[in-house]
Each structure stands twice: as C-alpha cells, then as structure tokens.
Amino acid sequence: MVLNSKIPEGPIQQKWDNHRFNMKLVNAANKRKYTIIVVGTGLAGASAAASLAELGYNVISLCYHESPRRAHSIAAQGGINAPKNYKNDGDSIWRLFYDTVKGGDYRAREANVYRLAQVSGNIIDQCVAQGVPFGREYGGLLDNRSFGGAQVSRTFYARGQTGQQLLLGAYSALSRQINTGRVTFYGRREMLDLIVIDGQARGIIARNLETGTLEPYVADAVILATGGYGNVFYLATLAKYSNGTAIWKAHKKGAFFGNPCFTQIHPTCIPLSSDYQSKLTLMSESLRNDGRIWVPKKAGDKRNPKDIPENERDYYLERLYPSFGNLVPRDVASRRAKEMCDKGFGVGTTGLAVYLDFADTIKRNGKAWVEEKYGNLFDMYHEITDENAYETPMRIYPAVHYTMGGLWVDYNLMTTIPGLYVIGEANFSDHGANRLGASALMQGLADGYFIIPYTIGDYLASSKFPLIKTDNPAFIESEKNSQDTFKQLLAIKGKQTVDEIHKRLGKIMYDYCGMARNEAGLKKALQHIPQIREEFYKDVIVPGTADNFNPELEKAYRFVDYVEIAELMVTDALHREESCGGHLREEYQTEDGEAKRDDEKFSYAAAWEYKGNGQKWEMHKEQLTFEYVKPSTRSYK
Amino acid sequence: MNFILKIWRQKDRNSKGKFEEYKAIDISPDMSFLEMLDAINRDLAKQDAEVIAFDHDCREGICGSCGLFINGRAHGPQHGVTTCELRMRHFKDGGTIVVEPWRAKAFPVIKDLVVDRRAFERIIQAGGYISVDTGAAPEASSIPISKANAEEAMDAAACIGCGACVAVCKNSSAMLFMSAKISQLALLPQGHPERKIRVHRMVEQMDKDGFGHCSNTYACEMDCPKKISVTHIARMNREFIRAKIF
Numbered sequence: 024m025v026l027n028s029k030i031p032e033g034p035i036q037q038k039w040d041n042h043r044f045n046m047k048l049v050n051a052a053n054k055r056k057y058t059i060i061v062v063g064t065g066l067a068g069a070s071a072a073a074s075l076a077e078l079g080y081n082v083i084s085l086c087y088h089e090s091p092r093r094a095h096s097i098a099a100q101g102g103i104n105a106p107k108n109y110k111n112d113g114d115s116i117w118r119l120f121y122d123t124v125k126g127g128d129y130r131a132r133e134a135n136v137y138r139l140a141q142v143s144g145n146i147i148d149q150c151v152a153q154g155v156p157f158g159r160e161y162g163g164l165l166d167n168r169s170f171g172g173a174q175v176s177r178t179f180y181a182r183g184q185t186g187q188q189l190l191l192g193a194y195s196a197l198s199r200q201i202n203t204g205r206v207t208f209y210g211r212r213e214m215l216d217l218i219v220i221d222g223q224a225r226g227i228i229a230r231n232l233e234t235g236t237l238e239p240y241v242a243d244a245v246i247l248a249t250g251g252y253g254n255v256f257y258l259a260t261l262a263k264y265s266n267g268t269a270i271w272k273a274h275k276k277g278a279f280f281g282n283p284c285f286t287q288i289h290p291t292c293i294p295l296s297s298d299y300q301s302k303l304t305l306m307s308e309s310l311r312n313d314g315r316i317w318v319p320k321k322a323g324d325k326r327n328p329k330d331i332p333e334n335e336r337d338y339y340l341e342r343l344y345p346s347f348g349n350l351v352p353r354d355v356a357s358r359r360a361k362e363m364c365d366k367g368f369g370v371g372t373t374g375l376a377v378y379l380d381f382a383d384t385i386k387r388n389g390k391a392w393v394e395e396k397y398g399n400l401f402d403m404y405h406e407i408t409d410e411n412a413y414e415t416p417m418r419i420y421p422a423v424h425y426t427m428g429g430l431w432v433d434y435n436l437m438t439t440i441p442g443l444y445v446i447g448e449a450n451f452s453d454h455g456a457n458r459l460g461a462s463a464l465m466q467g468l469a470d471g472y473f474i475i476p477y478t479i480g481d482y483l484a485s486s487k488f489p490l491i492k493t494d495n496p497a498f499i500e501s502e503k504n505s506q507d508t509f510k511q512l513l514a515i516k517g518k519q520t521v522d523e524i525h526k527r528l529g530k531i532m533y534d535y536c537g538m539a540r541n542e543a544g545l546k547k548a549l550q551h552i553p554q555i556r557e558e559f560y561k562d563v564i565v566p567g568t569a570d571n572f573n574p575e576l577e578k579a580y581r582f583v584d585y586v587e588i589a590e591l592m593v594t595d596a597l598h599r600e601e602s603c604g605g606h607l608r609e610e611y612q613t614e615d616g617e618a619k620r621d622d623e624k625f626s627y628a629a630a631w632e633y634k635g636n637g638q639k640w641e642m643h644k645e646q647l648t649f650e651y652v653k654p655s656t657r658s659y660k
Numbered sequence: 661m662n663f664i665l666k667i668w669r670q671k672d673r674n675s676k677g678k679f680e681e682y683k684a685i686d687i688s689p690d691m692s693f694l695e696m697l698d699a700i701n702r703d704l705a706k707q708d709a710e711v712i713a714f715d716h717d718c719r720e721g722i723c724g725s726c727g728l729f730i731n732g733r734a735h736g737p738q739h740g741v742t743t744c745e746l747r748m749r750h751f752k753d754g755g756t757i758v759v760e761p762w763r764a765k766a767f768p769v770i771k772d773l774v775v776d777r778r779a780f781e782r783i784i785q786a787g788g789y790i791s792v793d794t795g796a797a798p799e800a801s802s803i804p805i806s807k808a809n810a811e812e813a814m815d816a817a818a819c820i821g822c823g824a825c826v827a828v829c830k831n832s833s834a835m836l837f838m839s840a841k842i843s844q845l846a847l848l849p850q851g852h853p854e855r856k857i858r859v860h861r862m863v864e865q866m867d868k869d870g871f872g873h874c875s876n877t878y879a880c881e882m883d884c885p886k887k888i889s890v891t892h893i894a895r896m897n898r899e900f901i902r903a904k905i906f
C-alpha cells in the first residue's frame with residue numbers, strides 16, 4: 024500500500040482555500056441522512072460533534088465519562104496559541120507556522136502545520152463568542168503571554184485553567200446540540216472495537232460501563248477523538264482513564280500508526296515522592312516565564328535552598344541557552360533536568376528534582392502579582408507537597424505528558440481506513456517530534472471546529488453507503504471477541520493486580536524509551552515487554568464480573584492494549600537511528616549534548632501497519648519535504 | 661498512619677446498600693484520599709473481592725469526577741479541595757473515617773460511591789450556553805470586557821460540576837451550580853441576548869429534576885472545592901426577577 028497524504032496543490036498559503044473549493048459538498052437537506060459517530064468529548068471531540076450537528080448531520084457522541092465535560096482536556100492549564108499579534112511584537116501566521124515546524128524538529132507535514140496556524144485565530148474568536156473568560160488587560164482587551172519556546176506573546180489563557188474553560192465552551196456548544204436532538208450523547212460508554220465493512224469504517228462496539236452490556240453503533244463515518252496514550256508509562260500527567268484502546272483497536276483493523284515513539288516529557292511536574300503515587304501532577308510551564316530553574320553547583324549538596332548562596336547555584340538553562348534561558352522547548356528542558364540529576368546535582372529526598380525559584384520575581388513584582396498569575400498552581404503545589412512555594416523554591420521533575428505519535432492521517436485527517444477520521448491528540452499530525460506549549464489545545468479545536476466539518480463532507484458526498492444493520496456478522500464477531508477477552512481475563516485469577524503489572528511496564532518504558540534512548544536499552548525493552556505480557560496473562564487477578572460496573576476489568580482490558588502499544592513504541596524508537604525532538608538517541612548527539620538529526624535518512628513519518636497477531640509490523644514511509652521552512656539545526660543557544 | 665473506614669457499599673441502582681468496615685494500614689500522610697482507597701482496593705482485588713467503586717479521573721481537582729462525602733463533609737474536612745486533592749495528613753492517625761456517596765434524590769447511586777449526576781447535564785442543556793454556531797463569531801477583540809467583569813465571570817466559570825453543593829445542602833438544591841453558569845454568562849456582554857430565556861429554562865429544568873430550593877444556609881459555599889461564592893445565587897435571583905418583570 025502506498026501512503027497518500029493528499030496534500031493539495033498550490034502555494035502553501037492557498038492550499039487550504041483551494042482544497043475547500045475543490046471538495047464536494049453535501050447538500051444541506053441531505054446532511055441529516057448521514058450518521059457520524061464521534062468518540063470522545065475532549066476539545067477535539069466536543070468541538071467536532073457540535074460543529075457537525077450545527078451543519079445538520081446526525082451525530083452520535085460517546086465517551087467513558089458520565090459527562091462530556093470531564094474529558095482529559097479539562098486539565099490543561101497554560102493556554103492556547105493564536106498569532107493575533109495583539110502585542111504588536113511581530114507575530115504572524117507565518118511565524119507560528121515556522122515556529123511549529125521548527126519546534127517539531129522538522130518531522131511534521133508543512134501543509135498541515137500551515138493550515139493549523141491559519142485557522143488558529145478563528146478559534147479564539149469562536150471561544151470568546153461562547154463566553155470563554157480569557158484573561159484581559161485593564162482596557163478590556165484580551166491579554167497574551169509568551170509560553171514555552173516562543174519569543175512572541177501569542178498565548179491566550181484563562182488563569183491556570185485554560186483547558187477547562189475551552190472545554191466548557193465546546194461542551195456548551197455540544198450541550199446546545201444535544202438539546203436540539205441533532206446529537207445523541209451516550210455517557211459511560213467505552214469504545215472497544217471499530218467495525219469495518221467492505222473496507223469502510225461503519226461503526227463501533229462500545230461497552231456500557233455501568234451495566235457491562237456491549238452495544239453496537241452503526242454510522243457512515245467514524246471520528247476518533249480519544250486523546251493520547253501516554254498512560255502506557257503508568258505514571259504520567261494524563262488523567263487516569265486516558266487510554267489507547269480506541270486507536271489501538273482501529274490500528275488492528277487497518278489504520279496505520281504514525282511515529283509511535285514520539286512522546287513528550289514535560290519538564291515542570293511535581294516529582295515522584297513514593298511508590299504509592301497514582302499519577303504525576305503537572306505544574307503549568309507558564310511558571311517558567313517567571314521562575315528560574317537551578318541546581319546546586321556542588322553535587323549532593325543537601326543544604327536548604329535558602330542557605331545556598333547565589334554564586335553556588337547553577338542556573339543551567341540560562342547558562343547553556345543564553346537567548347532562550349528558562350524558556351527553551353520542553354524536550355530540551357526535560358533532557359537537561361534529567362542530565363543534571365543523573366550527574367548527581369538533583370535535589371530533594373530522591374535526588375530526582377531541580378528547583379524552580381520565584382524569589383527574584385517576588386522581589387521584583389511582589390507576592391500579590393505572583394499570586395494573581397499563578398495562585399492556583401501554588402495552592403496545588405502546597406496541597407500535594409505541604410510546602411509553601413512563595414517561601415521555598417518548588418521542586419520539579421519531567422514527566423510523560425503528551426504523545427505526538429498517533430494514528431496516521433492524511434491532510435483530510437482520514438486514516439488508512441476509508442471513513443475513519445482521527446482528530447486531536449489521538450492522531451499523529453502537526454507536532455512532528457516535539458510539541459510546543461499551548462498548541463495541543465489549538466490543534467484539537469482546529470481539527471474539531473474548522474477542519475473535520477469540511478473534509479468529512481467530501482468523503483460522504485463522494486462515497487456509497489450500503490445499508491447496514493447491527494446484526495451484520497462484523498458486529499456479532501467483534502462482540503464475541505470482546506466477551507471472550509473478558510472471560511479470559513476474569514478467569515486467570517492470579518496474584519497481581521493490573522496496576523502492579525502496569526507499573527512495571529511503565530518503569531521499563533521510562534528507563535528505556537523515555538527522555539533518552541539507546542540501542543541496547545531499547546533491545547532490552549523488546550525482551551522485557553513480551554515477558555510482562557506473558558506474566559499478565561498468567562498472573563493477573565481481576566475480581567468481579569463483566570456484567571456490571573467493574574473498574575478492575577476496565578483497567579485489565581486497557582492494559583491488554585497498552586502492552587502492545589509499548590512494543591510498537593519501542594520498535595519505532597529502535598528503528599529511528601537519529602535524535603529528533605523528544606526522541607533523543609544517545610548514540611546520535613553532538614559533543615555538547617544536543618540532538619543530532621539525520622535528515623538524509625529519516626526525514627519521514629513512520630507509519631506502521633499491523634500484520635496480525637505475532638507478526639512483525641510493516642513500516643511505511645511518508646517522505647517529508649520542506650519547501651518553506653528549510654531544515655536547520657534547532658538552536659536555542 | 662492507620663485508619664478505620666466505614667464505606668458505603670451498594671451493588672447497583674436497585675440494590676440496598678450498607679456500610680462495611682475496612683482497615684487502612686501504613687498510610688503515608690502525603691497520600692491522597694483516593695490513593696488511600698487504591699491501597700484498600702489493591703488488597704481487596706488480591707483477595708478476589710470486588711473493589712470499592714468510586715468516580716475519579718484527573719486526580720488534580722479539575723474534572724469534577726471525584727466526590728465523596730467524608731465524615732459529614734462533601735470532599736472532606738479541608739476547605740477548597742476536591743477529594744482527589746485531599747491528603748491523609750489532614751486526618752487523625754488511628755481515627756475512623758466514614759465515606760458515603762453524594763446523597764440527593766436527583767443523584768441516584770449507581771454503585772458503591774458512584775452516583776449518576778446527569779441531572780446537571782440536563783440543566784446545562786436547557787440553556788447553559790450562548791447560541792453561536794461555529795464560524796459565526798466576530799473578531800475576538802471586538803468585544804471589550806472590563807477586567808473586573810472578566811475576572812468575576814472567571815470566578816464563576818471555575819465550577820467543576822462535581823455536585824458537592826447539592827450533596828451538602830439540606831434541600832439538595834442545585835442553586836450554586838446553576839447560578840455559577842448563569843452568573844458567568846450574565847457578566848459577559850456575549851451572554852446578554854439570551855439572558856432571560858436562559859435563566860427561565862434552567863430554573864425550570866432544575867425543578868423538574870427534583871432539586872430543592874435554596875434556603876440561604878450557605879453550606880454549599882463552605883464545601884465548594886472551587887470556593888464558588890453564594891453571591892452568584894443572588895445574581896441569579898436578580899436575573900430571574902428581571903426575566904419575569906422586564
């Protein structure tokens with residue numbers, strides 16, 4: 024199979040316009056005859072479901088929460104980008120495009136990124152009209168701040184709760200459509216399989232989490248907006264339920280998986296304090312705008328940070344990257360923190376932390392200023408650590424945060440299965456090997472509000488849809504497979520809980536496929552992962568039954584997919600013999616520890632095809648060409 | 661730290677529930693309340709016993725999923741935090757902790773500590789939005805809003821829809837929840853065209869769903885993890901009267 028990214032012709036500024044003109048339209052009166060399933064109600068899913076219903080399509084929306092508003096997007100703190108140039112500091116669509124391609128270390132598709140930058144301004148307009156209370160200036164106009172890795176102020180924010188406010192905006196639009204009856208919403212439903220009939224995505228099987236019943240849903244097209252798979256690592260900043268099942272099941276039905284190893288490890292999280300911890304908490308990276316990162320100059324220095332004089336502190340980011348300082352992109356900040364800790368400069372009881380210090384800012388602007396900007400983050404830090412960050416520096420350490428990888432999609436956001444679309448974090452597009460701060464919210468909403476409503480119409484208008492019912496053998500067989508899996512899992516009755524086994528998988532992933540990777544480690548991981556999988560099938564214990572609310576069973580069937588995803592991630596990381604973005608291969612770095620890309624050999628997106636149980640995946644290449652942003656070494660010096 | 665827990669167990673919507681006793685042993689003071697329950701659940705699972713079901717997801721106080729009634733307080737003894745943010749250091753070592761689900765007619769129990777809060781959805785669906793289709797929005801900066809109003813709207817918008825206000829109210833009133841949304845939209849010019857119909861429909865839906873009325877006890881504000889102020893209830897009442905009179 025040859026991958027076709029379907030990038031439209033023409034100069035980059037006109038591609039999207041041309042494409043919109045060339046796409047077929049569904050007649051307004053016919054739209055309600057088409058049913059579209061949207062799985063997930065995060066920013067991507069809620070915005071897509073609402074916008075498609077507004078156009079007149081018949082939409083089925085599902086998620087595993089009881090309410091759409093509880094999706095993981097709610098937790099995003101920092102902000103959302105748009106090149107409105109309100110600050111008059113030289114921002115433009117072109118600059119956002121350039122920054123995103125460069126920030127992604129030249130592993131994203133130019134045409135997609137340009138379109139993203141183009142529509143990002145409309146997102147802000149839409150959100151304001153919905154009543155999203157963005158931060159404002161005294162004159163009543165919208166405020167912006169600069170955010171991880173950007174030299175202009177283009178980030179819109181709603182205190183430290185931007186994701187919450189954007190999601191509540193999309194959720195309100197969705198609620199309005201539920202009220203009109205154009206969206207039928209099913210909560211506490213988890214998609215367990217994709218149904219493909221005659222080569223087209225035609226439905227899904229979902230489990231009613233309250234009753235355990237398996238339910239078939241038929242449609243003319245399916246959109247997955249199911250978020251990232253970072254919880255493969257067990258400890259991550261993602262919500263506990265976030266999982267990879269929906270995209271993985273689609274992958275096994277024929278959707279290629281793009282760049283699975285591209286993971287973002289976020290530099291500013293509250294460090295792990297012990298083994299019982301169930302997740303890691305992010306402290307918004309906006310903190311890096313005003314906090315200074317340092318470690319003691321002497322390894323193993325256990326003094327109270329206050330007693331360490333200025334000249335015995337190493338503000339290592341400011342030292343290594345004079346022009347970007349504490350605002351270097353996430354991958355660089357994370358890697359350097361790990362390096363400092365590996366060399367013994369780490370602080371705190373575990374030695375796995377660096378300081379993020381606000382003393383200077385408090386001295387300069389006062390405590391009230393810091394409180395207004397970051398109060399909720401300081402409160403959160405206090406509740407978790409029992410420490411007052413106004414008085415003593417915060418301790419931070421990197422944690423898994425985002426997956427740039429995901430199902431491969433073409434310019435229309437369609438996968439290699441006709442009629443299956445993937446939007447938001449669940450797809451692989453736009454961020455290349457590293458995502459810039461405040462651009463996931465932007466991408467999710469761009470996909471949902473402004474891209475999928477157009478591109479899906481073209482497919483619907485130009486395809487045929489034979490009548491399908493839920494008694495189709497494809498549905499029956501898939502239901503049976505799920506039931507068999509439940510039976511198998513419930514019958515093992517071993518000694519370890521799912522979490523215990525998952526934690527071990529997570530540790531292997533952090534150790535060998537985390538911030539820094541090397542051939543030997545990755546090969547080791549490829550030995551360990553199948554062992555863990557075997558152990559799981561022999562020794563896991565899942566209490567309860569499949570016909571009612573059973574959180575342990577949910578964890579178990581999600582783990583079944585995690586352990587397979589882990590193997591593909593490692594396979595991908597091993598094959599990519601270069602360093603780029605979040606993927607640092609230790610063998611490929613410069614003398615001063617910067618990532619060394621290999622554009623000659625690896626300027627492509629790796630799209631992996633599932634070949635069946637026990638078979639090796641087949642890798643397909645989507646060659647990337649850079650006509651507008653010429654690849655250069657990313658330098659933040 | 662060690663604790664004795666009395667936890668509500670209920671098989672499903674139709675079964676009767678009862679308290680069961682559990683021991684939590686060797687709990688670190690830095691553990692969150694939910695991590696303490698995780699520890700109990702791990703032991704239960706290892707004995708092939710059904711784990712205690714509770715809602716949760718983000719575990720950082722923002723998704724509004726978690727919500728336990730702990731020793732007679734919604735989200736426990738700490739002001740301004742959700743159950744998932746609550747740390748065990750706030751409890752007395754060796755003490756007994758009583759854990760119940762939200763109790764309200766409008767929030768039926770699904771299992772153990774999990775309740776059905778879809779009544780909140782219906783209130784929002786009735787009118788908790790500004791009717792603007794995708795693509796129809798004017799340029800963002802064409803709508804200036806005073807910083808004070810924007811900040812106050814944000815205070816109201818911070819509601820996470822957890823339902824603590826209903827659980828702690830002796831009338832099971834949803835006024836704090838509903839007023840937060842109405843107040844947010846009333847404070848913004850974008851919300852004005854629909855202000856009358858909005859308050860009307862939402863109040864009507866609240867009544868239909870069997871929530872009680874507000875008798876000004878203000879327990880809701882006390883237990884609200886986001887410190888939403890009852891002044892929003894006052895604003896909502898004004899909006900309601902305005903909708904009736906004008």
Ligand SMILES: Cc1cc2nc3c(=O)[nH]c(=O)nc-3n(C[C@H](O)[C@H](O)[C@H](O)COP(=O)(O)OP(=O)(O)OC[C@H]3O[C@@H](n4cnc5c(N)ncnc54)[C@H](O)[C@@H]3O)c2cc1C
Pocket residue numbers: 062063064065066067068085086087088091093094095096097098099100101102103185186212213214215248249250251260261262265266268269305424425446447448449460461462463464465467
């Ligand atoms: C703590 C934190 C802070 C962040 N801060 C920022 C920020 O400041 N700026 C920024 O740009 N980005 C930020 N991000 C990243 C950003 O929040 C996410 O990438 C983005 O919200 C993902 O949105 P989504 O719509 O793709 O998926 P999600 O919000 O993850 O939603 C997934 C949806 O799919 C549903 N779902 C999943 N699987 C299934 C299934 N099998 N069946 C049924 N339903 C399913 C879920 O119920 C949910 O509704 C942050 C991320 C984290 C973790």
Ligand code: FES
Pocket residue numbers: 715716717718719720721722723724725726727742743744745
């Ligand atoms: S789990 Fe999200 S608020 Fe508690």
